[in-house]
Amino acid sequence: MTEPDLNRIWVYLSASPLLGLTMTLVAYSLAHRLYLRSGLNPLLNPVVTSVTALILFLLATDTSYDDYFDGAQFVHFLLGPATVALAIPLYQQFNKLKQVWLPVTVALVTGVVVGAFSSVAIARLLGASLETQLSLAPKSVTAPVGMAISEQIGGLPSLTAALVVVTGIIGAVIGSKLFDLMGIRDDSVKGIAMGMTSHGIGTARAFQVSAQMGAFSGLAMALSAFLYSVFLPWLLSITGVLG
Amino acid sequence: MSILRGFLILVLFFLLGESLRLVFLVPISGGILGLMLLTLYLMVTGGVGNAVAGASQALISVLILLIMPGLTEIFFISGKFTGQWLAVSVSLLVGTFLSVVTTLVLLNVLARKLPSGSSNHE
Structure with missing residues (x-):
């Protein structure tokens, strides 16, 4: 040729x-x-x-x-159908939630509110644009849901996806050191913190530690995706972040 | 064939979610509304069919592949964020740290009764 x-x-x-x-x-x-x-x-x-x-x-x-x-x-x-597909693990995890729903929900809702607002506030204080602040808000949610939330509230889905990945990796890498430092020994508590912050990447890591940590991480990841998508748009608008 | 039927169910719920969003002007994406509707549907019917489970597993196992096209864009529009990277990094690190610590502290206070193999006495 x-x-x-x-x-x-x-x-x-x-x-x-x-x-x-x-x-x-x-x-x-x-x-x-x-x-x-x-x-x-x-x-x-x-x-x-x-x-x-x-x-x-x-x-x-x-x-x-x-x-x-x-x-x-x-x-x-295919991200759209894949987001819908997350209903299956969510449904399966809900059964586990029955015994522990109160402490887990209280801790997660607080963690979600603190995480979203401190990120937005710090970014705003340091002069990031509104679009960047909004892209940061859902950074702890599993990527397809985080991207969808970002698009909905006026962030940049691609920036959110990148932040989601970075947050996931940081959480998975430094998580266990933080647990040691804080004297956390219970695998279910570790799992919940890991899944809430580092979604799928953290959950994969948690399963390498123990099945129990992995299961609770999956539960926290599913639940926080749900909490973020229902409450974040509403929270942002009542607090005036979204004009 | 069964994966295809499962995929059809996912797409139908996606379509349903998207329609609801447009009709009621909810600030939640169609995919997430579809996720919620399907979860509700599974709770009511009390089980996951093999077809949906198979299609869902197939899609979830390649989530990374699915976010690649969107992620790649960030490189091409990075000019938009000149001067904001410090703000983004600090916000990401501090925000994540604060939320993890809050959750851990609350869980330690509230969750003495989490079912566990390892015990919680320090």
């Missing part, structure tokens, strides 16, 4: 949605494999490695985000 031929094929392919879709899938499977090989090292979380690989590829081929998204939108669209 001669060079002009290759060039023509590239020009054709790079304008078709097929390339963006394929690149997304390739980057994901490579990153996922690397993560498994590393023995599930939280620092090699596949979100970070796959997105980095994808960005490098787009830069190297001089592809604009819009061209890329033409193909990637097919993957992106």
